[in-house]
Amino acid sequence: MYLIIVGAGDIGSQLIGIATQDNNDVVVIEKDAERAERASVEFDCLVLHNDATILDTLEEAGANRADALISTTDQDAxxxxxxxxxxxxxxxxxxxVVHNTEHMSIFRQLGVNVIENPQRLIANYLYRAVKRPSIKDYMKVGKTAEVFEITVDSYAPIAGLTLSEAADDGLFDEGMLVVAIDRENEVITPRGNTKIEGGDVVTVFSENGATPKVTDIFGHYEDHG
Structure with a gap:
């Protein structure tokens, strides 16, 4: 892909590194001279020390052949x-990137795919890691739904049951799905007859999020605290 990345700060630099390592054609636009110089030395891509809010700059960056434009500056305006x-x-x-959630609707009206304030996302992730240590990884989907990874305790209510048996026993709430199982470094796509075993790392989708009621199924009762 041909990508134009605006901003070579903390977020932009990480993105530039990922995009260039994946063999994309990348052009970076950075207004700050020091950041532009650092990016040109560190990454194998074209770096323009210029202002991306000027039409000519984007045209110089090759907007006519770009597959995507990604703006990562710390200013929503x-x-x-x-x-x-x-x-x-x-x-x-x-x-x-969108730093102020009040501006989300503006970006969406423009048809822009938005990423919420990364600093807040990281803070939420760290807080979740302390409050809910049984959850290995998670991602919010919409307002309440979450996708998360959790390890099955050998004494969990679901351990030793197939997914069909667990559903018949009423363990699963409506809107809850086990979407993947990592067992001894093998990823299993679950079916109704797939048995859940202690030590499995399961990826779960829950419309109501990773509530204690949900995580109890996998044997993590400490999450009530």
Whole structure:
């Protein structure tokens, strides 16, 4: 893919590294001279020391052949302006970081795929790691739903049961699915006759999130605290 990345700060630099390592054609636009110089030395890509809120800059970056424009600056106003220009230049995919949740609707009205304030996401993740240590990884989906990973305790109510048996016993709430099982480094796509074993790391989708009622099924009663 041909990607234009605006901003070479903390977020942008991580993205540039991932995108270049995956052999994409990457052009970076960075207004700050020091950051632009650092990015040009560190990454194998074209770096423009310029202002991405100027139409000519995006055109110089190759907007006419870009597959996506990703704005990662720490200012929502800048990101909005960049996306507006990207829309005008008919770049197929527009993606942006959004720092103030009140601005989400503005980006969405522009047809921009948004990523919520990364610092807040990290803070929530760290808090969850302390409050709910049994959950190995999680991702929010919409307002309440979550996808999360959790290890099955050998004495858990679900241990030794197939998914069909667990459903028949009323262990699963409506809107709850086991979508993957990691067993001894083998990933299993579960079916109704798949048996859950102690030590399995299961990936779960729950419409109501990883509530204590849900995690109890896998033997983690400490989560009530």
């Amino acid at each position: 800048t990101n909005i302006m960049v996306c507006l220009l990207g829309q005008e230049l008919e770049i197929p995919s527009l993606v942006s």
